Amino acid sequence: MAEIIDGKQWAQQLNVQTKAKVDDLKARGISPKLVVIIVGGDEASQIYVRNKHRKADKIGILSEIKRLPADTSQEALLSVIDGYNRDSSIHAILVQSPLPKQIDEAAITRAISPAKDVDGFHPVNVGKLYTNAKLNFPVSCTPKGIMTLLRAENVELTGANAVVVGRSNIVGRPMAALLLNAGATVTVVHTQTKGMTDYTRQADILVVATGIAHLIKGSDIKPGATVIDVGMDHDANGKLTGDVDFDSAFSVAGKLTPVPGGVGPMTIATLMQQTVELAKWSE
Ligand SMILES: NC(=O)C1=CN([C@@H]2O[C@H](COP(=O)(O)OP(=O)(O)OC[C@H]3O[C@@H](n4cnc5c(N)ncnc54)[C@H](OP(=O)(O)O)[C@@H]3O)[C@@H](O)[C@H]2O)C=CC1
Ligand SMILES: Nc1nc(=O)c2c([nH]1)NC[C@@H]1CN(c3ccc(C(=O)N[C@@H](CCC(=O)O)C(=O)O)cc3)C=[N+]21
Numbered sequence: 001m002a003e004i005i006d007g008k009q010w011a012q013q014l015n016v017q018t019k020a021k022v023d024d025l026k027a028r029g030i031s032p033k034l035v036v037i038i039v040g041g042d043e044a045s046q047i048y049v050r051n052k053h054r055k056a057d058k059i060g061i062l063s064e065i066k067r068l069p070a071d072t073s074q075e076a077l078l079s080v081i082d083g084y085n086r087d088s089s090i091h092a093i094l095v096q097s098p099l100p101k102q103i104d105e106a107a108i109t110r111a112i113s114p115a116k117d118v119d120g121f122h123p124v125n126v127g128k129l130y131t132n133a134k135l136n137f138p139v140s141c142t143p144k145g146i147m148t149l150l151r152a153e154n155v156e157l158t159g160a161n162a163v164v165v166g167r168s169n170i171v172g173r174p175m176a177a178l179l180l181n182a183g184a185t186v187t188v189v190h191t192q193t194k195g196m197t198d199y200t201r202q203a204d205i206l207v208v209a210t211g212i213a214h215l216i217k218g219s220d221i222k223p224g225a226t227v228i229d230v231g232m233d234h235d236a237n238g239k240l241t242g243d244v245d246f247d248s249a250f251s252v253a254g255k256l257t258p259v260p261g262g263v264g265p266m267t268i269a270t271l272m273q274q275t276v277e278l279a280k281w282s283e
C-alpha cells in the first residue's frame, strides 16, 4: 500500500517560509507584487486565478488580477504586458493559459520580461534551466513544486530512473530538465512513444502530466515507485480526478500524490515562493 504524499501540508510549510521572506522584504521597503492576466472567461482558469489571489493575500503578497475580454487582440495584450514590464512596483507577471485562438502564446511568452517571468516560460529562462545554469532564474512552478515535494519526501533523485509522461512546455519538458539536473536518468514519453508502459514500468519516479483521466494504472507502475500525478481531469461524473488511476496505483506504488491535495497546492505555493524570489533578485 502506498504512502500518500500530502501536498497540502508541504504547501502550507512552504507558505510559512514564504511569508517570513515577505515580512523581511517589506521591512526593507519592498512589497512583492504579482499580476495575473486572464484573457476570456474559461471557468477553470477563473478558479485557479481566484485561488492564487486568495493565497497571495494570506501571505502578504500584493496581487492584481487583470481581466481582458475574450476578443482581446494580440497587440492589445502585448501593450498591457509592456506596461507591466515597465512598472517597477510589479515583480511577477503571469499570463494564464489557455489563451484565445487569435493570440500567439509563444509571442506572449517572449514579450514578458525574463526578470518578471514567474512561470519561467521565456526562452532565456528555459535556456538557463536546460543548461543547468548556476544562476538565479525562474522555473515553471508545477515542476519546481514537484522537486520540492520529492526532496521533502526524501526521494532519492541521484541515479533514479525517472519517467515523465507528457512533453508540454509547462510541465513535461521542464520536469525532465529538473530531474536530469538533479542526477536522475530521465525518459520522456508521449503520444508517439511505442510501448509506453514498457518505460513507465521501469520508473523509480513516475511523473504523469497528460490530461487523460486514469491513463496510468497500477499494472503500469513499478512496485514501490514514487508516482506524481499532475493531472487535473474530470471523470464521467464531472468529479476532479488525476491522470493516474488512484485505486489500482495505491496497491503498487511506494508513494503517491492524490488529486486534489497533491501537486495543485504545491504549484500555488511555488508561485508565491517564486514571486518573492523575483522581488528579491530585482533589488
Ligand atoms: N496541478 C497543477 O498544478 C497543474 C496541472 N495541470 C494538468 O496536467 C495535465 C497536463 O497538462 P499540460 O502538460 O498542460 O497538457 P498538454 O495537453 O499541453 O500536454 C499533454 C502531454 O501529454 C501527452 N499525452 C496525451 N495523451 C497521451 C497518451 N495517451 N499517452 C501518452 N502521452 C500522452 C501529450 O503528448 P503529445 O505531445 O504527443 O501530444 C502531451 O505532451 C492536465 O490535466 C492539466 O490540467 C497542468 C498544469 C499545472
Ligand atoms: N500561465 C499559467 N501558469 C500556470 O501555472 C497554469 C496555467 N497557466 N494554466 C492552468 C494551469 C493549471 N494550474 C493549476 C494551479 C493550481 C491548482 C490547484 O490549486 N489545485 C488544487 C485544487 C483544485 C480544486 O479543488 O479545484 C488541488 O489539486 O488540490 C491546479 C492547477 C496552473 N496552471
Ligand SMILES: [Mg+2]
Binding pocket: none
Ligand atoms: Mg497536446
